[in-house]
Amino acid sequence: MLELDRVEVALGPKAIFNDLSLTIRPGESVCLVGPSGAGKTTLLRLAAGLLAPTSGEVTNGFRETSVVFQEPRLLPWRRVTDNIALGLKARGIGRRHRRARARELAAAVGLAESLDCFPHQLSGGMCQRVALARALAVGAELLLLDEPFSALDVGLRSDAQQLMQQLVQERALAMMLVTHDLIEALRLGHRVLVLAGSPAALVYELPVTTPFTERTPAWLHEAAARLLRQPLVQASFQPLVDREAA
Numbered sequence: 001m002l003e004l005d006r007v008e009v010a011l012g013p014k015a016i017f018n019d020l021s022l023t024i025r026p027g028e029s030v031c032l033v034g035p036s037g038a039g040k041t042t043l044l045r046l047a048a049g050l051l052a053p054t055s056g057e058v059t060n061g062f063r064e065t066s067v068v069f070q071e072p073r074l075l076p077w078r079r080v081t082d083n084i085a086l087g088l089k090a091r092g093i094g095r096r097h098r099r100a101r102a103r104e105l106a107a108a109v110g111l112a113e114s115l116d117c118f119p120h121q122l123s124g125g126m127c128q129r130v131a132l133a134r135a136l137a138v139g140a141e142l143l144l145l146d147e148p149f150s151a152l153d154v155g156l157r158s159d160a161q162q163l164m165q166q167l168v169q170e171r172a173l174a175m176m177l178v179t180h181d182l183i184e185a186l187r188l189g190h191r192v193l194v195l196a197g198s199p200a201a202l203v204y205e206l207p208v209t210t211p212f213t214e215r216t217p218a219w220l221h222e223a224a225a226r227l228l229r230q231p232l233v234q235a236s237f238q239p240l241v242d243r244e245a246a
């Protein structure tokens, strides 16, 4: 379990959070949305242990945690296999086992045919799948994803979301996904959290109990419209709603 307890964070003179609490349980997928600058990435960095709170506590009981960023951050001079196995090498796992694990994960993310490619030979979506496989290779129980699909075009993004749904279900992964995209959040989350305000707070929480397989495009659009009708959510996204209406 990951627990943020009454966390306070100040960056320079600015209070980003002054009393924020959040729990992510094993196997739970939590999607975090909110206006730009609210503090979503800061919250993810706290969860990842990349940033220490000014006060309060962050307790991460997951055995392994991996972070995937918006850009895949692959080593351009290494083939797909070696990029996937990077974390295993750092942990002293032997070459044969590393390769076997990389092959297994490449297959899981649909890259079995691309093991010997270099990143420049892959599409953006494929590179992002390598980054996911690398995160999974170390046996992550908690995945922290910061807008991992936002640079992908619509078709590739939809494929990547489908893959994430499958991985969350099959591997019982816990996940925190930061996204600007409400539809993506509703597609992938067991819970959708809205972070807004200054200092930021979790102003709305939506449990999503509809099974992944029943989250059709029509269902997603209806659920997003319903969520945007909630006054606290509407207030958080008002600048966005105004811009889209203009």
Ligand SMILES: Nc1ncnc2c1ncn2[C@@H]1O[C@H](COP(=O)(O)OP(=O)(O)OP(=O)(O)O)[C@@H](O)[C@H]1O
Pocket: 011, 012, 014, 016, 034, 035, 036, 037, 038, 039, 040, 041, 042, 043
């Ligand atoms: N290193 C830093 N020093 C000072 N302020 C920072 C720093 N990093 C972020 N901030 C500020 O903290 C606030 C939260 O930033 P953060 O990147 O977490 O927001 P976000 O919700 O992820 O935004 P976006 O959706 O645009 O990515 C912003 O006001 C930002 O200007």
